[in-house]
Amino acid sequence: xxxxxxxxxxxxxxxxxxxxxxxxxxxxxxxxxxxxxxxxxxxxxxxxxxxxxxxxxxxxxxxxxxxxxxxxxxxxxxxxxxxxxxxxxxxxxxxxxxxxxxxxxxxxxxxxxxxxxxxxxxxxxxxxxxxxxxxxxxxxxxxxxxxxxxxxxxxxxxxxxxxxxxxxxxxxxxxxxxxxxxxxxxxxxxxxxxxxxxxxxxxxxxxxxxxxxxxxxxxxxxxxxxxxxxxxxxxxxxxxxxxxxxxxxxxxxxxxxxxxxxxxxxxxxxxxxxxxxxxxxxxxxxxxxxxxxxxxxxxxxxxxxxxxxxxxxxxxxxxxxxxxxxxxxxxxxxxxxxxxxxxxxxxxxxxxxxxxxxxxxxxxxxxxxxxxxxxxxxxxxxxxxxxxxxxxxxxxxxxxxxxxxxxxxxxxxxxxxxx
Amino acid sequence: xxxxxxxxxxxxxxxxxxxxxxxxxxxxxxxxxxxxxxxxxxxxxxxxxxxxxxxxxxxxxxxxxxxxxxxxxxxxxxxxxxxxxxxxxxxxxxxxxxx
Numbered sequence: 001x002x003x004x005x006x007x008x009x010x011x012x013x014x015x016x017x018x019x020x021x022x023x024x025x026x027x028x029x030x031x032x033x034x035x036x037x038x039x040x041x042x043x044x045x046x047x048x049x050x051x052x053x054x055x056x057x058x059x060x061x062x063x064x065x066x067x068x069x070x071x072x073x074x075x076x077x078x079x080x081x082x083x084x085x086x087x088x089x090x091x092x093x094x095x096x097x098x099x100x101x102x103x104x105x106x107x108x109x110x111x112x113x114x115x116x117x118x119x120x121x122x123x124x125x126x127x128x129x130x131x132x133x134x135x136x137x138x139x140x141x142x143x144x145x146x147x148x149x150x151x152x153x154x155x156x157x158x159x160x161x162x163x164x165x166x167x168x169x170x171x172x173x174x175x176x177x178x179x180x181x182x183x184x185x186x187x188x189x190x191x192x193x194x195x196x197x198x199x200x201x202x203x204x205x206x207x208x209x210x211x212x213x214x215x216x217x218x219x220x221x222x223x224x225x226x227x228x229x230x231x232x233x234x235x236x237x238x239x240x241x242x243x244x245x246x247x248x249x250x251x252x253x254x255x256x257x258x259x260x261x262x263x264x265x266x267x268x269x270x271x272x273x274x275x276x277x278x279x280x281x282x283x284x285x286x287x288x289x290x291x292x293x294x295x296x297x298x299x300x301x302x303x304x305x306x307x308x309x310x311x312x313x314x315x316x317x318x319x320x321x322x323x324x325x326x327x328x329x330x331x332x333x334x335x336x337x338x339x340x341x342x343x344x345x346x347x348x349x350x351x352x353x354x355x356x357x358x359x360x361x362x363x364x365x366x367x368x369x370x371x372x373x374x375x376x377x378x379x380x381x382x383x384x385x386x387x388x389x390x391x392x393x394x395x396x397x398x399x400x401x402x403x404x405x406x407x408x409x410x411x412x413x414x415x416x417x418x419x
Numbered sequence: 420x421x422x423x424x425x426x427x428x429x430x431x432x433x434x435x436x437x438x439x440x441x442x443x444x445x446x447x448x449x450x451x452x453x454x455x456x457x458x459x460x461x462x463x464x465x466x467x468x469x470x471x472x473x474x475x476x477x478x479x480x481x482x483x484x485x486x487x488x489x490x491x492x493x494x495x496x497x498x499x500x501x502x503x504x505x506x507x508x509x510x511x512x513x514x515x516x517x518x
Binding site: 015026027030031032033135136137138139140141159161186187189190191193194195197206207210241242288290292293301302303304305307308309351 | 442443447472473475477479480482484486498502507508509510511512513514515516517518
């Protein structure tokens with residue numbers, strides 16, 4: 001790898017194409033459109049090959065040329081390269097020829113895909129000279145910023161709604177982050193956090209560091225292609241909150257294809273949402289290219305964004321690739337979690353239940369043909385959302401320390417067996 | 420009042436005075452507000468400067484990207500009024516609070 005070489009060219013407005021220097025900035029001064037990192041693909045072509053990638057450590061940083069850091073990463077160097085599991089039992093249950101699970105439920109260090117975006121944002125923040133980092137979050141992002149900042153010796157501020165469950169707060173407090181609870185409605189908290197981000201000279205990972213932060217999601221797509229044996233999956237089902245993950249996985253397929261690392265085959269990306277917060281899904285199903293904001297009411301809290309920042313762009317990607325979108329109820333989410341756990345031994349958070357539930361619908365309706373192959377993206381660990389399924393997974397059966405009682409229990413269930 | 424105290428009081432008054440601020444917002448209008456001249460009304464009702472950067476209007480939703488400048492209490496009041504009309508007022512980053 002060309003160690004201290006940057007392959008980034010500029011930040012570019014996704015709306016008007018205006019270019020900006022590679023600083024901590026995120027919106028275009030002309031039309032307030034979001035900025036995105038652009039790369040020097042010709043230079044990357046000379047540095048990044050299948051052989052060079054395979055020679056590197058198994059982390060997300062093996063694709064460093066396509067990630068927005070100027071030098072070697074300094075934060076989250078062990079993140080990524082999570083398992084891609086061939087899910088034969090689940091494939092049979094869902095009625096599809098071939099199914100794979102990209103399991104970011106075991107991502108390091110905080111068990112969600114957010115470690116990817118945060119390690120990129122913080123590595124870039126260090127390069128730009130920041131010593132304090134911040135985020136506004138209701139869960140996974142807060143945990144990841146707190147943990148990764150601690151490991152890098154950065155000061156962290158984490159803003160959360162004041163009524164957030166104690167369990168989620170502990171997962172950030174334990175790393176020594178400054179956790180600030182803000183009282184008020186989501187909209188008010190949202191506006192205040194944007195204001196704080198604008199006022200203080202911190203690296204706010206999902207505000208002024210957003211162009212870099214969002215690029216981290218591409219690593220999930222790079223890994224999928226390599227782990228599949230250097231090919232793009234026919235279908236990818238992706239949970240959507242802001243919609244950013246979907247657009248970045250699509251971008252990862254475009255980039256590998258453009259660089260000749262994978263054959264240029266057709267792919268479809270499909271979006272998954274909860275029915276209780278489905279602005280993108282509702283728009284896609286209605287054939288609209290814009291979404292209408294909704295008030296979230298779902299157990300899938302990690303997807304509960306009623307006004308998704310990348311909603312418009314994710315709708316466009318699904319349209320361009322011929323992908324579809326659907327949504328599932330809270331009961332279907334729980335069923336999806338259980339199905340994945342029961343068939344593959346993977347315990348996903350509620351967003352994973354959404355992905356499995358929507359995949360089931362898309363396969364049943366033929367939108368993902370039964371003879372095709374699909375990848376489902378599981379983005380977080382079920383241990384983080386125990387409350388959502390606690391009363392829906394059966395109960396323990398208690399007995400006294402007596403073999404007779406145990407055998408009586410088995411007999412009562414019609415499952416008696418002799419050793 | 421001694422000159423030194425006067426200077427200190429003037430400084431304190433100055434720091435307590437409302438500050439000029441500039442905020443960047445996405446407004447999303449519900450159908451019943453789409454045809455209303457909301458931007459004109461804001462400038463009539465509040466001492467703020469409005470500067471539209473992008474807009475998209477359909478029969479189902481109106482989306483305006485707006486820069487609002489003025490003294491902080493005026494900007495805050497204008498946002499409160501927009502919200503009272505059922506208009507979604509998001510910072511330009513939209514969902515700053517993520518999961």
